Amino acid sequence: MSEGDRFNPEEVSKRGLLFGLPYTIEEASLVIIGVPWEVTVTYKGGTSNTPEQVLLASNQIDLFHPELGTPWQKGIAWDPSLMFLKKHSNNYSPIARQYFDVLERTGADPNRSPELLNVAKNLDVANNMMLTKVKESIQKHLDAGKLIGLVGGEHTISIGAVHAIADSKPISVLHLDAHADMRKSYAGMKYTHASAMYHISEHSNVRSITSVGIRSMSPAEFEAISQKEKVSLFTAHKLWTNLFAGISWEKLVDNIISTIEADDVYITFDIDVLEPSLCPSTGTPVPGGLSYAHATFFIKQLVKKGKRIIGFDIVEGGNKFSFEIDLIVNLLFDLSCWTIHSQIEKSS
Numbered sequence: 573m574s575e576g577d578r579f580n581p582e583e584v585s586k587r588g589l590l591f592g593l594p595y596t597i598e599e600a601s602l603v604i605i606g607v608p609w610e611v612t613v614t615y616k617g618g619t620s621n622t623p624e625q626v627l628l629a630s631n632q633i634d635l636f637h638p639e640l641g642t643p644w645q646k647g648i649a650w651d652p653s654l655m656f657l658k659k660h661s662n663n664y665s666p667i668a669r670q671y672f673d674v675l676e677r678t679g680a681d682p683n684r685s686p687e688l689l690n691v692a693k694n695l696d697v698a699n700n701m702m703l704t705k706v707k708e709s710i711q712k713h714l715d716a717g718k719l720i721g722l723v724g725g726e727h728t729i730s731i732g733a734v735h736a737i738a739d740s741k742p743i744s745v746l747h748l749d750a751h752a753d754m755r756k757s758y759a760g761m762k763y764t765h766a767s768a769m770y771h772i773s774e775h776s777n778v779r780s781i782t783s784v785g786i787r788s789m790s791p792a793e794f795e796a797i798s799q800k801e802k803v804s805l806f807t808a809h810k811l812w813t814n815l816f817a818g819i820s821w822e823k824l825v826d827n828i829i830s831t832i833e834a835d836d837v838y839i840t841f842d843i844d845v846l847e848p849s850l851c852p853s854t855g856t857p858v859p860g861g862l863s864y865a866h867a868t869f870f871i872k873q874l875v876k877k878g879k880r881i882i883g884f885d886i887v888e889g890g891n892k893f894s895f896e897i898d899l900i901v902n903l904l905f906d907l908s909c910w911t912i913h914s915q916i917e918k919s920s
């Protein structure tokens with residue numbers, strides 16, 4: 573059946589379908605998985621609401637991509653099978669909140685308190701369960717030959733996604749973020765949003781990590797990055813300094829892309845890489861970020877340079893029915909179109 577028989581892209585599209593598109597998961601070349609998880613969020617909450625809100629707002633998208641046309645005709649579908657995680661996240665989130673509150677109020681080191689360490693261990697069990705579910709889901713879609721995208725949820729979810737893909741082939745990771753997320757562990761926990769990139773970098777099939785837009789890290793995180801040869805760091809400060817000196821964004825981007833080793837690239841897009849005015853309800857905003865145009869031009873150049881996007885996630889989105897959700901919807905559409913297009917570019 574052709575699209576024309578099932579829906580009309582010129583008309584009001586149906587709410588509850590991703591971008592209003594009628595494809596089933598079986599028909600789609602790209603599957604978008606919602607992962608509503610926030611258990612290790614330490615500051616402003618709400619990111620577990622993002623997947624549902626993005627899905628509901630996504631039918632507002634107009635279906636002609638100005639640069640790519642209609643790559644969505646290869647099929648994009650929403651996979652709701654991990655939306656049940658919200659219930660578990662809601663159960664664990666108050667425990668985590670209370671735990672972080674104790675740490676912040678008392679300044680206690682959880683590694684020196686058996687009682688606190690026990691809470692951290694229980695939260696780790698929950699995070700591990702989530703990561704196993706993410707890995708299983710992605711494995712299933714990869715076996716069926718699908719491309720995948722994730723809508724989070726906190727950054728921790730990316731560990732499961734990258735590990736699932738890297739288990740089968742060498743990949744590079746493009747990491748757009750305000751934060752380094754390079755802690756080996758955080759607050760007594762192994763898997764947290766602040767340690768996502770550390771655990772991703774530990775996978776032997778992750779050949780390189782290119783971190784862009786970073787402007788918040790601890791001394792130990794900087795040390796860890798310096799010691800890991802596979803990680804290339806491009807701080808926001810360095811980018812702005814070069815831009816202010818008159819070097820073009822295109823030149824800078826091409827230089828950054830040259831540090832990406834593998835042809836197959838996974839993009840982890842933490843929304844807080846953008847200027848906070850664009851994402852005011854993200855969990856840990858930091859001023860001095862990129863514009864939407866800087867970020868999407870980067871994705872375009874990546875594909876132009878012959879890289880193939882094999883998967884992506886958008887994480888740390890906010891919790892309001894607001895412009896931020898619309899921004900994520902647009903970013904999801906852009907990333908989806910470029911991901912599909914990058915396969916065509918490669919095979920032609």
Ligand SMILES: [Mn+2]
Pocket residue numbers: 749750751842844845856888
């Ligand atoms: Mn971040």
